[in-house]
Amino acid sequence: MxxxxxxxxxxxxxxxxxxxxxxxxxxxxxxxxxxxxxxxxxxxxxxxxxxxxxxxxxxxxxxxxxxxxxxxxxxxxxxxxxxxxxxxxxxxxxxxxxxxxxxxxxxxxxxxxxxxxxxxxxxxxxxxxxxxxxxxxxxxxxxxxxxxxxxxxxxxxxxxxxxxxxxxxxxxxxxxxxxxxxxxxxxxxxxxxxxxxxxxxxxxxxxxxxxxxxxxxxxxxxxxxxxxxxxxxxxxxxxxxxxxSTIRLDDIWEHLPDSGKKINSSLLAGRLSVWEALEHFKFYQKETINILNQQNKEVKSISFDQLMNAFSQYKTLQPHE
Known part of the structure; x- marks a missing residue:
């Protein structure tokens, strides 16, 4: 334009x-x-x-x-x-x-x-x-x-x-x-x-x-x-x-394990950032959170540690690492 x-x-x-x-x-x-x-x-x-x-x-x-x-x-x-x-x-x-x-x-x-x-x-x-x-x-x-x-x-x-x-x-x-x-x-x-x-x-x-x-x-x-x-x-x-704040849950999806019992709560959209997911842990203090991949409609339930591990794995694959 x-x-x-x-x-x-x-x-x-x-x-x-x-x-x-x-x-x-x-x-x-x-x-x-x-x-x-x-x-x-x-x-x-x-x-x-x-x-x-x-x-x-x-x-x-x-x-x-x-x-x-x-x-x-x-x-x-x-x-x-x-x-x-x-x-x-x-x-x-x-x-x-x-x-x-x-x-x-x-x-x-x-x-x-x-x-x-x-x-x-x-x-x-x-x-x-x-x-x-x-x-x-x-x-x-x-x-x-x-x-x-x-x-x-x-x-x-x-x-x-x-x-x-x-x-x-x-x-x-x-x-x-x-x-x-x-x-x-x-x-x-x-x-x-x-x-x-x-x-x-x-x-x-x-x-x-x-x-x-x-x-x-x-x-x-x-x-x-x-x-x-x-x-x-x-x-x-x-x-x-x-x-x-820049890396999205969709970005690290392949590094997230599918484990834990799915809780009865609203789903977090994969387009949200890792920071927004961390805030959800902080404010609601849940053992796991549910994340929805909006492309394939798959849901994963993850813990705080699993989220951080996936974030770290994603970073190691980036060129500057």
Missing amino acids: IKVERLAKTFGTTKAVNGISFGVNTGENLVLLGTSGCGKTTTLKMLNRLVEPDSGTITINGKNIVHQPRELLRRDIGYVLQNNGLFPHYTVAENIAIVPNLLKWDKARTQRRINELLEKLHLSKEHLNVYPNELSGGQQQRVGLARALAADPPLLLMDEPFGALDNVTRSKIHADFLALDELKRKTIIMVTHDVNEAFELADRVALMDNGQIEQIGTPAELLFNPVNDFVKDFLKSQQLQLEF
């Missing part, structure tokens, strides 16, 4: 973005990860022409974006900011309706869309006529996301969207983000400096440094096949935690 070629931007003597190239598939969530000043936000802003590149090309659905009027380009791109960017003198309903109003939707259609998004994002209709400063940080961010989604754009750009939230609120919104059908139909490019957030939400991660992409790939590829010392060192301090 998106193709970026040799993109460059200089501010004064600083090369903010230094000739990067990458592509993003339709329906993919690509996260631009890196420390402050690495060029990730500048890259994001060039995609909707908030910043104009010095050189290089960006095409969206085969069309060069410089050949389109900015205002028309942006109507097909949702944009979510770290501090939500809501207009303080507009109510929640007025904020969400901004793009539909620009597109001259009728009032009934706009209201249906607002109500639909409120329900999907777990906001009450009582919030419609309040102002942003009357909402919590998490509620404001949900309204900002609703505004970006209001006209159902195919592409969503998110610049540190959860960076201003406390850890508990951020964790809840992450879960909602992954579960929201509305977002599963979007192509998303997100900027973050939070490694755990990137690995939790991304289909692929582009790790940037000094205006360049050091490596782009799935979270597992960055963890187990780092292309250089920068990538390895960047992830080193959180390596084990990232492995727990």
Whole structure:
């Protein structure tokens, strides 16, 4: 859907973005990860022409974006900011309706869309006529996301969207983000400096440094096949935690023994991470948990030790081991 070629931007003597190239598939969530000043936000802003590149090309659905009027380009791109960017003198309903109003939707259609998004994002209709400063940080961010989604754009750009939230609120919104059908139909490019957030939400991660992409790939590829010392060192301090959250039960399925009596409890889906399975042990303190392989419908009942053994066996088969 998106193709970026040799993109460059200089501010004064600083090369903010230094000739990067990458592509993003339709329906993919690509996260631009890196420390402050690495060029990730500048890259994001060039995609909707908030910043104009010095050189290089960006095409969206085969069309060069410089050949389109900015205002028309942006109507097909949702944009979510770290501090939500809501207009303080507009109510929640007025904020969400901004793009539909620009597109001259009728009032009934706009209201249906607002109500639909409120329900999907777990906001009450009582919030419609309040102002942003009357909402919590998490509620404001949900309204900002609703505004970006209001006209159902195919592409969503998110610049540190959860960076201003406390850890508990951020964790809840992450879960909602992954579960929201509305977002599963979007192509998303997100900027973050939070490694755990990137690995939790991304289909692929582009790790940037000094205006360049050091490596782009799935979270597992960055963890187990780092292309250089920068990538390895960047992830080193959180390596084990990232492995727990990146490796899925499906990944280690062949290493899980089928033993133990199956307990009467809900099944854990194989798409869950090892970390989520460990939390189930932690919170429910069961001797075994049941895991469902959704492809062959097989169920295995495993203990904590068996889960950890399978995790270790999987890791030993990875190239970096």
